[in-house]
Amino acid sequence: MDHSRVPVLEALAEFRRRGDVVFGPPGHKQGRGVDPRVAEILGLDVFRSDVLSLNGLDDRRQSQGVLGQAQDLMADAVGAEQAFFSTCGSSLSVKTAMLAVAGPGEKLLLSRNAHKSVIAAVIVNGVEPIWVHPKFDAERHLAHPPEPDDVRDRLREHPDAKGMLLITPTEWGTCADIRGVARVCHEFGVPLIVDEAWGAHLPFHPDLPPWGMDAEADLVVTSVHKMGGAVEQSSVFHLQYDRVAPEVLKQREDLLGTTSASSLVYASLDGWRRQMVEQGHELLETALHRAGRIREAIADLPGLRPMGQEIVAEGHAASFDPLKLVVDVRELGISGMQAAEWLRAHRHVDVGGSDTCRISASITHADDDETEKVLLDALHALVDAADTLERRPPVHLPAPGALELEQAMLPREAFFAPVDHVPAEQAAGRIAAETISPYPPGVPAVAPGEVITEEVVDYLRTGVEHGVLIPDASDPSVRVLRVVARP
Numbered sequence: 215m216d217h218s219r220v221p222v223l224e225a226l227a228e229f230r231r232r233g234d235v236v237f238g239p240p241g242h243k244q245g246r247g248v249d250p251r252v253a254e255i256l257g258l259d260v261f262r263s264d265v266l267s268l269n270g271l272d273d274r275r276q277s278q279g280v281l282g283q284a285q286d287l288m289a290d291a292v293g294a295e296q297a298f299f300s301t302c303g304s305s306l307s308v309k310t311a312m313l314a315v316a317g318p319g320e321k322l323l324l325s326r327n328a329h330k331s332v333i334a335a336v337i338v339n340g341v342e343p344i345w346v347h348p349k350f351d352a353e354r355h356l357a358h359p360p361e362p363d364d365v366r367d368r369l370r371e372h373p374d375a376k377g378m379l380l381i382t383p384t385e386w387g388t389c390a391d392i393r394g395v396a397r398v399c400h401e402f403g404v405p406l407i408v409d410e411a412w413g414a415h416l417p418f419h420p421d422l423p424p425w426g427m428d429a430e431a432d433l434v435v436t437s438v439h440k441m442g443g444a445v446e447q448s449s450v451f452h453l454q455y456d457r458v459a460p461e462v463l464k465q466r467e468d469l470l471g472t473t474s475a476s477s478l479v480y481a482s483l484d485g486w487r488r489q490m491v492e493q494g495h496e497l498l499e500t501a502l503h504r505a506g507r508i509r510e511a512i513a514d515l516p517g518l519r520p521m522g523q524e525i526v527a528e529g530h531a532a533s534f535d536p537l538k539l540v541v542d543v544r545e546l547g548i549s550g551m552q553a554a555e556w557l558r559a560h561r562h563v564d565v566g567g568s569d570t571c572r573i574s575a576s577i578t579h580a581d582d583d584e585t586e587k588v589l590l591d592a593l594h595a596l597v598d599a600a601d602t603l604e605r606r607p608p609v610h611l612p613a614p615g616a617l618e619l620e621q622a623m624l625p626r627e628a629f630f631a632p633v634d635h636v637p638a639e640q641a642a643g644r645i646a647a648e649t650i651s652p653y654p655p656g657v658p659a660v661a662p663g664e665v666i667t668e669e670v671v672d673y674l675r676t677g678v679e680h681g682v683l684i685p686d687a688s689d690p691s692v693r694v695l696r697v698v699a700r701p
């Protein structure tokens with residue numbers, strides 16, 4: 215295929231060249247009506263390129279097939295049989311992908327280290343989750359994706375399950391054995407969905423971890439805005455084989471998706487694909503060298519321990535994305551959250567992620583010598599300042615297995631059940647009616663339907679006292695919990 219072509223961008227350029235006057239949405243009419251104070255900050259071009267797909271980028275009959283051509287090019291670029299663009303982030307694409315495999319009341323295997331969007335999908339879709347627990351790495355206090363044997367055991371116990379959803383890479387760059395899990399799923403005749411929100415760049419360099427389509431997954435969801443170069447909310451479904459029918463995926467996407475997809479998302483996805491096909495190898499090669507250099511420099515800083523290839527080991531990760539710089543800060547006597555807050559406040563450096571033990575920074579094709587220096591200088595300064603940071607009360611991290619809570623009710627039933635609000639100290643033994651996700655990384659510690667334990671309450675309460683954010687809890691301070699009312 216001709217990857218120098220960018221159908222959406224070309225249609226947008228043509229639309230702007232023609233100077234079409236539009237009497238439909240968006241009401242700002244390609245910036246004519248935009249408040250200049252808004253344009254001053256956002257730029258007028260954003261509005262000029264904000265165009266409906268129908269009667270804008272394409273005609274009413276979609277005769278030029280602008281989007282279809284762009285999607286075919288994307289599929290070709292990454293080795294998928296088909297690709298579909300989605301404009302509501304992987305949060306929505308994950309829900310759609312799950313719905314395309316299991317309908318209400320049907321069983322789906324789900325890796326429990328899932329992003330909160332997966333728990334939301336379980337509630338909205340009404341699917342029965344069969345949790346596959348991740349491998350807990352007690353030393354690092356980190357959950358690694360489950361392994362093929364874990365999936366096989368659960369499929370033997372639940373032969374009526376409709377498929378499996380695996381999350382890889384994790385927010386921390388650790389990756390599952392996708393091929394191994396896919397083969398187990400296929401032995402049982404069910405599809406594997408991969409939430410590869412963090413993996414949009416993986417197809418474009420051989421030194422990066424295996425990418426879902428190459429590793430025999432059936433349906434892969436990516437967020438191109440995370441490690442790639444498209445604007446926020448840019449997500450792509452990739453499909454291969456015949457276990458998930460494209461028609462089913464499209465119709466279920468239609469249940470959830472918007473009817474006003476953003477041309478900015480489509481156009482930037484289109485441009486990212488061209489850039490990666492033409493220059494991806496070189497750009498990512500540079501990024502890999504840069505990440506390696508930064509990791510070595512961090513290893514020389516006292517008190518900072520960057521995670522590296524040693525994480526790839528039996529019972530840990532099957533592979534690791536070297537572009538994720540994950541740095542354990544515990545030896546500095548502070549938490550990852552404190553490090554992230556300090557870096558932002560004092561050095562204007564925003565690391566992408568943090569938790570009790572670590573921070574993470576993503577290196578992408580967009581980094582250069584300047585950003586490399588900014589990051590390293592900031593980490594030097596953090597090490598120098600660490601002794602002056604207040605010592606906050608520690609988070610009581612749960613022991614391995616303590617976050618594998620008993621599932622007493624289906625998440626959907628618990629979420630919509632009559633509820634009580636109980637003080638944290640009386641919550642143990644009650645069934646949660648809400649999702650409680652320490653953020654980041656946004657992996658729920660408690661899902662609706664799970665039985666709350668003293669240990670998990672202690673973890674959440676000490677977390678909040680330390681500065682962990684829990685925005686999705688009904689009471690973000692977790693002093694009061696929303697639980698299923700007793701009959």
Ligand SMILES: Cc1ncc(COP(=O)(O)O)c(C=O)c1O
Pocket residue numbers: 302303304305306308329331381383384385409411412437447449656
């Ligand atoms: C593993 C995983 N899946 C899905 C999502 C949701 O993606 P998005 O923010 O594109 O909606 C995230 C977001 O952080 C994530 O980490």
